[in-house]
Amino acid sequence: MKPIISEETRSDCIELIANLVKFPSVNQEALDNAPFGKAIDDALTYILAFCEEIGMKTYKDHMGYYGFAEYGRGEDLFVVLCHLDVVPADDEKKWTSPPFKAVIRDGNIYGRGTADDKGPSCIALYALKTLIDQGYTFTKRVRFVFGTDEESLWRDMKRYVEIEEPATMGIVPDSSFPLTYAEKKLLNVIIKGPGSDQLALDCGGAFNVVPGEVTSSLTQAEEVYQALLSQGITADKSGNEITVYGKSVHSAKADKGDNAVMNLLAGIDKVYDHPLVHYLVENIGHDPLAVAIFKGQMKDDVTGNLTLNVAKVIINESYSEAHLDLRMPVKLTKDFLVKPLYDSIERAGLVGEEYDYLDSIYIDKDSDFIQKLLDVYRNHTGDMSEPVTSGGATFARTMPNCVAYGAKLPDLPSTEHQIDEHMSLSNINLALDIYTEALYRLTTVEGID
Numbered sequence: 215m216k217p218i219i220s221e222e223t224r225s226d227c228i229e230l231i232a233n234l235v236k237f238p239s240v241n242q243e244a245l246d247n248a249p250f251g252k253a254i255d256d257a258l259t260y261i262l263a264f265c266e267e268i269g270m271k272t273y274k275d276h277m278g279y280y281g282f283a284e285y286g287r288g289e290d291l292f293v294v295l296c297h298l299d300v301v302p303a304d305d306e307k308k309w310t311s312p313p314f315k316a317v318i319r320d321g322n323i324y325g326r327g328t329a330d331d332k333g334p335s336c337i338a339l340y341a342l343k344t345l346i347d348q349g350y351t352f353t354k355r356v357r358f359v360f361g362t363d364e365e366s367l368w369r370d371m372k373r374y375v376e377i378e379e380p381a382t383m384g385i386v387p388d389s390s391f392p393l394t395y396a397e398k399k400l401l402n403v404i405i406k407g408p409g410s411d412q413l414a415l416d417c418g419g420a421f422n423v424v425p426g427e428v429t430s431s432l433t434q435a436e437e438v439y440q441a442l443l444s445q446g447i448t449a450d451k452s453g454n455e456i457t458v459y460g461k462s463v464h465s466a467k468a469d470k471g472d473n474a475v476m477n478l479l480a481g482i483d484k485v486y487d488h489p490l491v492h493y494l495v496e497n498i499g500h501d502p503l504a505v506a507i508f509k510g511q512m513k514d515d516v517t518g519n520l521t522l523n524v525a526k527v528i529i530n531e532s533y534s535e536a537h538l539d540l541r542m543p544v545k546l547t548k549d550f551l552v553k554p555l556y557d558s559i560e561r562a563g564l565v566g567e568e569y570d571y572l573d574s575i576y577i578d579k580d581s582d583f584i585q586k587l588l589d590v591y592r593n594h595t596g597d598m599s600e601p602v603t604s605g606g607a608t609f610a611r612t613m614p615n616c617v618a619y620g621a622k623l624p625d626l627p628s629t630e631h632q633i634d635e636h637m638s639l640s641n642i643n644l645a646l647d648i649y650t651e652a653l654y655r656l657t658t659v660e661g662i663d
């Protein structure tokens with residue numbers, strides 16, 4: 215018989231999310247055996263204690279990089295890849311309720327981590343708890359892996375894959391339904407160049423964000439301002455300060471944004487003479503597909519175009535650098551793609567250095583595993599949409615046969631990393647139904663059809 219989810223289970227799940235949100239698990243200074251700080255370590259200890267309580271065997275990495283909890287028996291290891299770290303709350307005053315206190319209003323639960331990724335992790339955990347409580351017999355070991363560095367450099371999973379057992383298959387509840395079967399290659403490059411005694415800049419931010427607004431103080435502000443206006447770029451000037459606008463989006467969708475840093479540089483390049491600025495304007499400009507560098511569009515029929523985001527530019531007296539984030543099609547090789555990039559950087563007398571690289575994933579969407587996951591989602595929602603590909607990166611790419619699967623419903627807005635991050639209670643309920651049935655069908659004797 216299919217598992218039944220009680221109202222009590224549903225409210226307990228919400229309570230677990232709320233308890234986890236209380237830990238301000240933002241990357242902080244390392245302590246002994248807590249490489250990402252105390253709050254992240256406390257959240258990890260808390261969730262492992264909960265797993266122990268519901269009957270799972272738990273293990274915490276002695277260096278504190280990750281933990282996992284396991285239930286069931288069998289050769290195969292079905293992994294659920296979660297993460298407990300969150301991005302900073304930014305301006306806490308702009309939140310309607312405090313970011314690290316979960317509050318329910320208007321049918322949503324609000325708080326940092328409710329959508330990314332504490333909420334989805336707890337829902338998946340309650341799906342397993344439902345099966346454990348109702349006495350099903352497992353055909354696989356189900357292992358929840360709790361990462362702690364997903365929002366930064368994935369040092370948690372890099373250590374996990376070095377020393378722990380990989381998944382036979384698994385899901386990552388850190389995205390949207392239906393599921394993501396391909397994720398582009400992700401490359402971060404830092405271009406280094408000379409400093410300047412004329413021009414000082416420090417604008418933009420994290421690699422994964424297309425800058426939406428930048429303000430800079432410039433010695434020749436009036437000239438730059440006029441150069442911007444003459445190119446039709448929206449800007450404000452106050453004294454020596456110039457503010458330039460764009461549209462901020464995630465780097466994975468750089469072609470849907472408008473890069474404010476590049477808009478500013480278009481004006482600066484007309485007034486100042488700096489090789490890094492000139493390189494960026496000439497070779498990238500307002501084109502997130504970077505056709506000038508690659509001599510055409512780099513794309514495939516699975517994941518579409520390569521996109522490039524100039525996330526940050528720094529120029530001071532001693533050095534200059536630009537931070538680039540590239541999302542690259544799964545079917546084109548890394549070597550093929552990076553050569554023209556590094557060649558163009560070198561030709562400009564600058565130096566390109568790889569800062570981070572994550573390989574792509576591309577899983578057969580006709581496999582039995584994927585079809586079962588899809589079928590469960592479709593049965594519960596009636597939504598027949600096809601699995602998707604993404605420029606984003608989830609832990610799915612750290613292990614074989616793993617795919618991002620929920621927990622957000624595709625028609626709801628994405629609030630991760632934003633002020634007033636939340637998850638709707640109806641989304642939570644539906645995701646709990648879906649995860650419970652997916653685990654039932656994929657990991658229990660009773661669920662096999």
Ligand SMILES: [Zn+2]
Binds near residue numbers: 297330364388
């Ligand atoms: Zn996440």
